[in-house]
Amino acid sequence: MRGHDLINTxxxxxxxxxIFAHLPTKSxxxxxxLVCRRWLRLERLSRSTLRIGASSSPDLFLHLLPSRFSSLRNLHIDERLSIPLPLPLPVPARKRSPKVHCLADKSSSADTNPDSLCLSDAGLTALGDGLPRLERLSLIWCSNVSSDGLKSLAHKCTFLKSLDLQGCFIGDEGxxxxxxCCKQLEELNLRFCEGLTDSGFTELALGVGKSMKSLGVAACAKITDVSMEAVGSHCRSLExxxxxxxxxxxxGVLAVAQGCSHLRVLxxxxxxxxxxxxxxxxxACFSLELLALYSFQRFTDKGLRAIGNGCKKLKTLTLIDCYYLSDKGLEAIATGCKELTHLEVNGCHNIGTIGLESIGKSCKHLTELALLYCQRIGNVGLLEVGHGCKFLQALHMVDCSGIGDEAMCGIAKGCRNLKKLHIRRCYEIGNKGIIAVGEHCNLLTDLSIRxxxxxxxxxxxxxSEGxxxxxxxxxxCHLVGxxxxxxIARGCPQLCYLDVSVLPKLGDMAxxxxxxxxxxxxxxxxxHSRQITDVxxxxxxxxxxxxxxxxxxxxxGITKAGVATVVSSCPNIKKVLVExxxxxxxxxxxxxxxxxxxCVDL
Incomplete structure (x- = not known):
């Protein structure tokens, strides 16, 4: 009935x-x-996940957070992002708690104390006090957080299951x-935690070894094989x-392989x-499903042969800048890992046509293939993929000078389920190959030809026709006009993204x-499309x-008037890049x- 608020009544x-908890998206x-104050309060109570920045007095923000989001279980804090300061809101002095008032006084001197603009141990302490049932916490590049703050958090948030400390300069004590304290911890990210040593890491492994399932370590100069041996000894459930x-x-890797038999991703x-x-x-790792090897100059085909012989469940293989791997290593993978679905070969200059042929012949379940900077792979290899990999859905190629229209026609005719095709600087591919894709790959929705x-x-x-x-x-693509x-405009009404840059023939009609x-x-x-004007x-x-x-x-051809037209005509516009x-x-x-x-000087 008009004039009556039946829902709130x-x-x-x-x-x-x-009801709010079952809404599908954040938007x-x-x-x-935004409907009313009651809905705002109740919606906050129903939120379990929140992602915020960490600048402009984040400690104060974390003091206020628990009172507004009491059901919070997952919190992501990123110091690279900014957050609005809540202090300008008009709050009567008599309603302010002494704690908040004190923080307000501190924040007002932010200009004289730059550290107050970053998350500190005081903020972590407040977080532990207010949200003791927190389960997932990310602290990204919060460089002012130390072991003291982490110790305080650990003693209060004992239900933590996931902790991301990327870029935090914490020490062994934390x-x-x-x-x-956090005996349920399953996921831990220690990328760029330069203050850690084997001592603290070993203590961690002893404490949470039974629950730990996911671990990331990068650029920690003082973490050595000793830490990996602790992982192998205590983290038996690591995946x-x-x-x-x-x-x-x-x-260190030997210890992990022998001790962590459930390893799925490496x-x-x-x-x-x-x-x-x-x-x-x-x-030892018979459950391995994903293997990614980056920038190795000491691995040879012997290592890949061992993977092919033992890891029969392997589904995803990424090889980036592994210079001493050749066709023989890829043949061993193809022969042994029949369940392979995703393969990326990037900058491995000794892998050529024969290796890819073996993948096409043996890996019938392949759904995604990326060939980046593979100068030695020719048409025959991709033709074999088109013949044998009927379920291929995504193909990425960059700087593959030996692949041309013949191979693309083979892919188009054999891989009718292709949905994504990304090609860059493959100069032998022309109209013939792409026309074949249009004729045969009717499920294609994502096309990039750069x-x-x-x-x-x-x-x-x-x-557009297919x-x-x-x-x-x-x-x-200079021939496109x-x-x-x-x-494309007439045949693809669902188009959401379009890049037509650097096209000298493109004009206003399009x-x-x-x-x-x-x-x-x-x-x-x-x-860089100079024929396009304000019209x-x-x-x-x-x-x-x-x-x-x-x-x-x-x-x-675009002037100030054209820029103004875009801004005034598009209510959802979020970014306009212009001189x-x-x-x-x-x-x-x-x-x-x-x-x-x-460029600001243009």
């Missing part, structure tokens, strides 16, 4: 909180919190306290391990490891068609009211927060 707080919850260190050798960037480490993994000089309008016309794209990037983009036929467009990149831009934004991002630097001199004072006043400049 009849629904109790408990039921409202339950839905935010919208509900880590040992986590091991002693995920990511190591990036110059100070860990075979001995990511290694340790330059001192050799084939012996991979042999140990292959001999700086492929032989791809032109004919290819885009075929794509595929309903949501994402398209044809940056630097109005005809191809017009065909912009008009996009504006007429692609109302869902959210992001567009027009930079085309006006046609584009006329119906594309959902546009959120527009890049248009070095577009000589500084093309932004009028009126536009700056109206939408200064969404304007970004390529």
């Amino acid at each position: 009849f629904l109790p707080d408990e039921l409202m909180v339950e 839905n919850r935010d919208a509900c919190s 880590l040992a306290a986590i091991g002693q 995920i391990l990511a190591l990036d260190s110059e100070f860990i050798h075979n001995k 990511k290694l960037q340790c330059i001192n490891l050799t084939d012996d480490a991979l042999k140990a993994v292959g001999a 700086f492929c000089d032989r791809v032109g309008d004919e290819a885009l016309i075929a794509i 595929c309903n794209l949501q994402y398209l990037n044809v940056s630097g 109005d005809a191809g983009v017009i065909a 912009m008009a068609e996009l504006g007429e036929n692609c109302p869902l467009l959210k992001e567009i990149v027009l930079s 085309g831009l006006a046609h584009l934004v006329k119906n594309c009211t959902m546009l959120e991002s527009c890049h248009m630097v070095y577009c000589s 500084k001199w093309k932004v009028s004072q009126r536009t700056k006043r109206r939408a200064g927060s969404v304007i970004a400049y390529l």
